[in-house]
Amino acid sequence: MKSLMSGNEAIARGAYEAGVLVASAYPGTPSTEIMENFSKFDGVHAEWAVNEKVACEVAAGASIRGARSFAAMKHVGLNVAADAFMSYAYHETNGGIVIITADEPGMYSSQNEQDNRYYALFGKVALIEPTNSQECLDYMKYAFEISETFKTPVLFRVTTRICHSKSVVEIAERKVFPLKEFVKDLKQRLMVPANSKMRHPIIEEQRLAALRRYSNTCLLNTVEINDTKIGIIANGVSYQYAKEVLGNGASYLKLGMTNPLPDKMIKNFAAKVEKLYVIEENDPFMETQIKAMGIDCIGKDLFPAFWEFSPELIREKILGATAEPTYTTDAKAPLRPPVLCAGCPHRGFFFELGKYKDKIYFNGDIGCYSLGAGGTLNALDSLICMGASISAAHGFQKATMLSKATTYQKVFGIIGDSTFFHSGITGLLNSVYNNVPFTTVILDNSITGMTGHQENPGSGKTIKGEVAPAADIPCICRACGIKEENIIIVDPYDLEASKAAIKRGYEATEHFVIITKRPCALLKPVIKQRAKLKCQVNPNKCVTCKKCLKSGCPALQLGEKVSIDGESCNGCTVCLQICPVHAIEKVGE
Amino acid sequence: MSEVKNIFLIGVGGQGTILTSKILSKGFLENGYDVKMAEIHGMSQRGGTVTTQIRYGKKVFSPVIEKGTADIIVAFEKSEALRYVDYLKKGGSLVINNYEIQPYTVAVGMSSYPENVLETYKALVKDVLIIDAFQIAKELGNTKCMNVVLLGALVKMLKLDHIDWKKLISEIVPEKAVALNINAFEKGYKNN
Numbered sequence: 203m204k205s206l207m208s209g210n211e212a213i214a215r216g217a218y219e220a221g222v223l224v225a226s227a228y229p230g231t232p233s234t235e236i237m238e239n240f241s242k243f244d245g246v247h248a249e250w251a252v253n254e255k256v257a258c259e260v261a262a263g264a265s266i267r268g269a270r271s272f273a274a275m276k277h278v279g280l281n282v283a284a285d286a287f288m289s290y291a292y293h294e295t296n297g298g299i300v301i302i303t304a305d306e307p308g309m310y311s312s313q314n315e316q317d318n319r320y321y322a323l324f325g326k327v328a329l330i331e332p333t334n335s336q337e338c339l340d341y342m343k344y345a346f347e348i349s350e351t352f353k354t355p356v357l358f359r360v361t362t363r364i365c366h367s368k369s370v371v372e373i374a375e376r377k378v379f380p381l382k383e384f385v386k387d388l389k390q391r392l393m394v395p396a397n398s399k400m401r402h403p404i405i406e407e408q409r410l411a412a413l414r415r416y417s418n419t420c421l422l423n424t425v426e427i428n429d430t431k432i433g434i435i436a437n438g439v440s441y442q443y444a445k446e447v448l449g450n451g452a453s454y455l456k457l458g459m460t461n462p463l464p465d466k467m468i469k470n471f472a473a474k475v476e477k478l479y480v481i482e483e484n485d486p487f488m489e490t491q492i493k494a495m496g497i498d499c500i501g502k503d504l505f506p507a508f509w510e511f512s513p514e515l516i517r518e519k520i521l522g523a524t525a526e527p528t529y530t531t532d533a534k535a536p537l538r539p540p541v542l543c544a545g546c547p548h549r550g551f552f553f554e555l556g557k558y559k560d561k562i563y564f565n566g567d568i569g570c571y572s573l574g575a576g577g578t579l580n581a582l583d584s585l586i587c588m589g590a591s592i593s594a595a596h597g598f599q600k601a602t603m604l605s606k607a608t609t610y611q612k613v614f615g616i617i618g619d620s621t622f623f624h625s626g627i628t629g630l631l632n633s634v635y636n637n638v639p640f641t642t643v644i645l646d647n648s649i650t651g652m653t654g655h656q657e658n659p660g661s662g663k664t665i666k667g668e669v670a671p672a673a674d675i676p677c678i679c680r681a682c683g684i685k686e687e688n689i690i691i692v693d694p695y696d697l698e699a700s701k702a703a704i705k706r707g708y709e710a711t712e713h714f715v716i717i718t719k720r721p722c723a724l725l726k727p728v729i730k731q732r733a734k735l736k737c738q739v740n741p742n743k744c745v746t747c748k749k750c751l752k753s754g755c756p757a758l759q760l761g762e763k764v765s766i767d768g769e770s771c772n773g774c775t776v777c778l779q780i781c782p783v784h785a786i787e788k789v790g791e
Numbered sequence: 792m793s794e795v796k797n798i799f800l801i802g803v804g805g806q807g808t809i810l811t812s813k814i815l816s817k818g819f820l821e822n823g824y825d826v827k828m829a830e831i832h833g834m835s836q837r838g839g840t841v842t843t844q845i846r847y848g849k850k851v852f853s854p855v856i857e858k859g860t861a862d863i864i865v866a867f868e869k870s871e872a873l874r875y876v877d878y879l880k881k882g883g884s885l886v887i888n889n890y891e892i893q894p895y896t897v898a899v900g901m902s903s904y905p906e907n908v909l910e911t912y913k914a915l916v917k918d919v920l921i922i923d924a925f926q927i928a929k930e931l932g933n934t935k936c937m938n939v940v941l942l943g944a945l946v947k948m949l950k951l952d953h954i955d956w957k958k959l960i961s962e963i964v965p966e967k968a969v970a971l972n973i974n975a976f977e978k979g980y981k982n983n
Contacts, residue, residue, distance in 0.1 A: 206816050206826060310831050334827075334854075367854035368828040370820060439854070446853035513857045528859040528881050533911045535873040537902040538803065538894045540839045578899055751899050756838045760898035769934075 207371040209364040212335040213302060214239035215371070216342025217272055220298070221379045222246060224264035226257035228624065229653040230276030231311035232365040233304035237274055238656075241665045245378075250656055250665050253588075253624040254279035258286035258301060265290075265299035265355075266391065268382035270346050272358075274302040277318045278587065282625070284321070287355065291325040292401045294353045294390040296382050298346035302358045304365050307483040308510035311652075313568065313587065315508060317484035322357040322461035326405050328413050329357045329461035330422065333441045335369040341458060344422060350382070352413055357461075361483065363439040363510065414462040422458030423467055429453065432520065433475025435468065435488060435499070440481040443513045448520065463491050472497045479504070479520060483511050542573045544757035545732070545772030547647055547720035549579075551694035553753050553776065554701045555614070555643075556581040558708060563598060563610040567591035567626070569618040570651045578754040582616065589625025591615040592642050596633045599640040612708055613640040619675065620650035620658040627678060634683035634713055641707035641714040644675055645694070647722040655725065679715045694718040697779045723772055734790035735773025739764050743785035750777040750786065795848035797856040798945070799878050802841050802867030803892050807938030811865075812843040814942060814963050818954045819847040827854040838894060840871060865945050867924075867938065868892045869908050876915065884918040884948045888941055890925040920944055927978045936968070936975035943979025 207215065213236050217225065224247045227237035241248035251257035257273040264271035275283060280303045287301055303321070306312040322329035330345050332338045338360065345356040389397050417423060432452040434444045441456050455471040457463070472478050472492075480489040480501040489501030504519045505511070518524050542549050552574040555564065559580055566572055566582035567590065575582035586594055595615030602611055617626045622644050630642060650656040657663045662672035676689050688710065692703045700718070707714045721728050744763040751758055757771040758764055766777070766786075778786040798815065802808040812828055819826045824847040831842065844856045861879050865886040866872035872887060879885065887909065896902040905911070912919050924940040939960065946956055960976055961969045 204820065206820055206828065362831070363829065363854060366830055368816065368826075368830075369851075369854065370825060442852045442854065446857075512855060513853045517857070525857075525859050527877050528883075529876045529879050529915050531873060531876060531911055531915055533873050533905045533908065535840075535870040536894050536904050537896040538838060538840050539896065541895060543838070577895065577901070748899070751895070754895055754899070756895045758895065758898055759893050764898075 204370055204372050206368045207335045207339075208235065208366055208368050209332070209335050209338045209360055210235035210366070211239045212338035212371050213274075213342055213358070213360070214243075215373055216339035217300070218243045218246065219339070219374050219376050220343045220346045221270050221377050222272055222346075223269040224261065224271040225249070225273070226251045226260035227274040228252070228254045228257055228279055229650050229656040230279050230304070231653055232306060232362040233274050233276045233279070233302065234653045234656065235365070236302060236304075237665065248665055250650075250658060252659060254283040255286050258283035258290070261299055261301070262286060262290045265295050265297040266293075266384070267297065268384045269297040270299070270379065271297060272300040272302060275304070276312065277303055277305040277316055278312065278314065279303075280318050280321055282588070287321065288325050289393055291327050291355055292393055292398055292405065294401075295349060295355060296384060298349035299355045300342065300345045300349060300358050301355055302360070305359060305361045305484070307361055310362055313585065315484065317487060318357070318359055319460060319487045320485070322359075323487075325355070325357070326410055327355050327357055327461070328352065328459065329359060331359050331437045331458055331460050332364060333438055333456065333458070334364070335367070335371045337458065338364065339371055339373070341422065344420075348413075348416070352409055352416070354409055354413070361438055367439075410462060414465065417459045417462050417464040418466045420459055423464045424456050424458075425467065425471055426454040426456065427474065430475045431477065433471060433478045434481060435471070435478065435492070436481040437488065438483065440483055440511055443511055443516050444481050446513045447516045457488070460488060463488060465495055468492055468497065469495065472499070481505060481511070481516065484508075539576060540573060541577060541754060541756050542570065543723055544755055544767070544770040545723035545774045546570070547694045547718065547723065547774075548574060548645055549694075549753055549755060550697050550774070550776040550779075551643075551645065551692075551700045551718050552579045552581040553780070554697055554704055558704065561610070561612060562708060563613045565591045565595040565598065565613060565615045567615075567617040567621050568652075569621055571616065571618055571645050574616070578752045588621050589617070589629055591617040591621075592626050592629030593632060595640050595642070596629065596636070596638045600638050614643055614707065615640065616643045616645065618651070619644065619646040619648065619660045620656075622675065623659050623673065627682065630679065630684070631682040639710065639712050639714075641710060641716065643707070643716045643718070646675055646717055646719050649722050649725060651722050655722070675717055684713055684715050688712055689715045689717065691717045691719055694720050695774050695776065697776065723774070729772070732772040736768055736771045736789050737766055737773055737775060737778050737786050738768070738789055739766055740785050740787055743783055745783055745785070747782065749782060750780050753777055753780060795846055795851055796949070797861045798845040798949070799856055799861040799864045799875060800843040800845070800867070801864065801871040801875055803871065804838055804841050806841070806867040807935065808841050808843050808867055810963070811938045811942050812845055814956070814959050815845055816847075817963065818951075818956060818959050819845075821959075822954050824848060825851045827851045829854040840874065842875070863945060863949055865941055867941060870905055872912065873905065873908070879916065882918070883916070884920070885912055885916045886920045886922065886941060886944050886948060887912055888924045888937070889921050890923075890937070918948075920948060922979065922982050924979065927982070928975060931971060931974055931978065933971055936972050939972045939975040940979035943976040944982060947980045
């Protein structure tokens with residue numbers, strides 16, 4: 203049966219058809235839908251892990267037991283999982299294991315553009331890269347075969363365009379495999395120095411050599427000889443762009459297995475074509491290795507090492523043709539940056555926080571609340587990676603204290619519930635242990651929001667909707683050593699309460715924790731519950747002072763007077779509380 | 792690849808561009824075409840611009856449309872086609888929903904909403920259809936079906952009558968919304 207699937211759906215389907223039993227992931231654009239789709243199948247275990255390292259270790263455990271397993275994450279997630287990934291790569295793996303990394307050339311929803319293909323080189327494992335949805339499905343099956351044949355983890359690398367583009371896929375039946383025999387074998391599985399030392403030469407001399415032989419003969423790497431004036435070596439979506447633009451006017455070496463590279467195939471192909479181009483998004487991963495083989499090729503001299511490619515880029519760079527613009531106009535659409543939603547519980551708290559922007563250094567984190575930095579709120583000063591809000595606040599505060607700096611003497615670390623579970627707890631524990639007094643803010647909206655509502659340990663449900671124990675955030679803070687009297691829980695819709703909590707956090711002399719508690723406004727039960735709650739402007743009272751607009755709420759519209767869009771307003775009353783002339787009224791129950 | 796057709800949909804998060812593209816791509820697939828569709832997920836729920844690109848034909852390679860090659864652009868919000876009008880091919884068609892969504896950046900003076908947008912389009916492109924899809928949907932009793940009104944207009948503009956769109960709509964939308972959406976499709980089709 204043919205159907206249209208995104209790359210992420212096809213990866214999930216491929217894993218299912220390959221007989222995967224256990225899978226674990228932490229949500230992150232563009233990888234999230236892999237696990238969401240996989241969780242819909244019967245007879246498998248799918249889960250949201252608290253972070254990518256845990257996901258990778260869960261998959262490794264299932265693999266040791268002899269089951270097929272995978273872990274999925276966005277590119278920066280593999281940094282978190284790197285310890286598990288790099289060390290499990292020393293094992294002689296048992297059940298097939300695939301680690302899926304979804305990279306983001308173009309950075310639609312990421313803090314960096316790192317090229318995770320280097321992790322395959324670094325970890326000395328096989329690397330697979332599909333170019334469309336059908337290959338996402340088929341190559342997952344190959345990946346498990348490679349893993350089991352060569353007893354290695356396999357890195358499966360996709361990019362945003364592959365993950366989120368849909369193309370035609372033909373599906374097949376699931377094959378269920380019995381567990382592979384598990385034998386206790388310390389030499390293969392107990393990575394203490396004596397054993398690791400013996401494993402390393404085996405990996406270098408045997409596994410990598412065998413993988414390279416396979417790469418030179420496998421069906422994942424294919425040659426297509428047409429016109430030989432131009433030769434193209436390409437991976438991923440770049441292959442599709444090249445084929446679109448150059449068609450049969452070029453010859454292709456399409457690489458689906460990019461570590462180890464098929465050296466013999468590359469040499470043969472290079473000898474057949476006049477001018478050889480290597481087209482790859484991000485870093486010159488293939489190009490550098492191809493040049494090291496002594497082969498002359500054109501890569502990053504011509505193509506950028508940053509941002510997404512496009513068919514027009516390839517047209518321009520290879521054919522030197524820039525199409526004349528068809529239609530142009532000076533008229534511009536208004537800016538539409540992403541913004542905290544109407545009724546978002548983060549808004550009210552950030553509105554009050556922004557009033558301290560000259561006194562407090564705000565150290566943010568990864569999630570919807572990174573939008574607290576933009577527009578009118580101005581309540582974030584920096585952002586590094588997941589969990590860094592707390593630990594970097596710790597370093598900043600300590601340096602401020604020791605140097606007796608006179609500016610920004612107070613630091614707030616601001617983190618969401620899911621991110622706190624992911625990697626904030628360790629930072630909090632570290633700060634209490636090392637006695638650094640600053641304020642941690644945990645914005646608890648009971649869901650992983652930015653990636654589109656995934657359950658987490660605090661939400662009381664698993665990915666399958668089954669009831670789970672809900673982690674108690676105040677209790678975790680107390681367990682880290684925060685004193686009971688230094689924890690305050692506020693409703694972020696309540697500006698007075700938020701203001702009072704921020705003041706206490708600002709004045710505190712010990713580590714202080716503010717927890718804002720209010721579920722995401724877009725959660726279905728919340729929408730239902732608040733469907734009839736609205737705020738509206740009394741135009742007779744509105745003096746158009748625009749103070750309410752400082753909340754940055756997208757439901758507020760400015761004409762002669764301010765008005766509120768009834769469709770998106772959920773009656774959170776933040777604007778009502780800001781309005782100095784009481785022109786905004788609450789309606790509905 | 793001249794035999795490949797390119798459809799470019801632009802809207803603002805929450806306007807239902809995704810459902811429209813789902814109906815379109817299923818229609819093409821079931822009628823024997825190769826289809827690719829590109830969307831960007833992520834922060835689009837939060838009031839940002841949402842684009843969906845659909846390409847269909849005998850064989851499609853790139854999932855994204857090249858500048859200057861779209862056969863049709865459908866703007867679900869009237870100013871949004873300004874952002875991508877350079878993707879339209881010479882002689883291509885423009886469908887504009889006469890509906891304005893003011894972003895907060897306009898309210899706070901960080902950007903401005905362009906004046907006389909419809910006139911700009913008319914002066915620029917020969918084949919323009921302006922449609923009050925929001926008003927039509929409102930009269931039908933549910934503004935949510937605005938996207939299917941626009942689908943009807945697109946089908947007429949691209950002369951895609953060989954595909955049974957009403958059957959596809961009834962398969963894809965929830966059962967209780969089938970009649971509403973079929974009405975919406977017809978209204979959009981006739982308004983051309």
